[in-house]
Amino acid sequence: MDTETMYENLQNDLIRFAGSIARHNQEAEDLVQDALEKSLKEEELLDLPIYKQRAWFFRVMKNRLIDDRRRDKRLSGWEEELDFPEQPLAINRLEMTELLSHLTPEMGDLIFKRYWLGMTSKEIGDQLQVPAATIRYKLHFAIKKLRDILEEE
């Protein structure tokens, strides 16, 4: 199969998929264009069955859009303000003390400060002299672990 045939075969699918994930036509056209350019560097793509070609293009377009959205967020400074809602776990506070015993001291300490004392990730970060993003990252894991424990119970 040559490049031109591949594009002809996929054209309608690519435009439809890009349109379904993009916010407007211009963004959809950019996604298709960007994916086509990337595909020129992937010679082995031509030898793949059509369903794998489709999957490759869809994945590339989706990842590009995720990158764009992340960059938009960074540029507009939203990320720093974002924090977890204060009550992600709807449980009694005494139960929470018991739950904390399943975590390492460091994780338990972070959860207590964030969700019991109501400190923001930035305040905790300032106190521990680490970036707020690191605190959010660690809280994310601790919350996931707590959720798993709650669901098991």
Added chain:
Amino acid sequence: MKQSIGNVGVLNLLNATEQSVQAYEKIGNVGLVLYRSGQSHLLAALKIGNIGKTVEVPDHYSYYNGTLEIDSDYLDSIDEPVKMVLNGMLIFAHDVRPEQLSKGLLEIIVNGEIYAPAKLAGQVSQQFPEGSREVKVYEGAPPRLENGSITLSNAFLEAAEEPVHLVVNGMLTIPKDIDAALFNEKIKKIAINGMVSVHEEQETLLHRKMDSAPNGVIEVIPAGYRVLKGALRINSRSIKSFRNEKLMTKKPIIFEADVPREALENSISRIDSKSFIVCSDEIEDLIYEKLERLETEVLSYTNRFILIEGEEHWSNSQFASLQEPASLIVDGTLRIDEDVTDETIMNKVETLDIFGEVQVASADIKGALQRKIRANAGQIVLTEEKEAEGKPQESNNIGELAL
């Protein structure tokens, strides 16, 4: 030897002395400290990390944590003033008369909520001004409190003799088949501290009964979606039970390698997932077209996949016994033993997706694994770093500590 304590929910210093305080070297963090006037020096003597809130309990006042309901009979039965600091909820029953309150026998400082019938609201507000409290008014029967997880059913509504003012501390689920007329008739108001899960079709119904946004989260299930509570594995046989369905989930969906394209096309029309989807590369393109959310990870495999959900240890011989390279998906904790070599990783691991944690013995293995990473929402850590972090805490978290 002095004791060190991690986190304490409520630190009760009401009966503390200088000696009792000396038994403790350090307390990590405290949610609420109760102390009497003249005792603040004891607080200074304790090494405490962070304190959420302090409440001074005046002399001769007792302390109560929880929900207190006061009715007319109770007020008739007391002659001496009741002096109390209440942390939680105070409910005045419908039969309490204004003149009973006017006697001034209740001296309660409330940190939390006071529920009062409409006829008493103004008086209650004036008579209990202290503490960080919020006065809420109810009509009809006093609010019904539900703690934990509750699902509202038609039977629950039918059983209610009069319209219910429902206060939920936890999770409220309103099922799809709830009778709208019955809901309107039997629910007076709903207040939520936590989370409420509601189908899009019933969202208006719910909002009509809420005075304010919930203190927490509303999860709206889009119209026509079926919610999956746990992880779902689908094979060529089980997929036949789906008929053009829309699925919503926070858990993984795993498609076995034998699921044919045509069957998938006919069985599932949309997927709204906050987790990830595992599928063979033969149906990956179809899955992308069904996704409602951009951020849902699609993890495809060519030969086989291994999903690690709990905690597993893998040795070199386990990896070596794999006949062909596998896609490794870690949603729990994977500990890779010391004997595993770079070569084994290179030959036996096709891709690595991390949503949990991978613990490795050396930086070399960490490097080899990093070359295989596809999705990474988790972390790879060195075992020695993990051990330095410490083991889970043992009984050093205390709900209420009285010194």
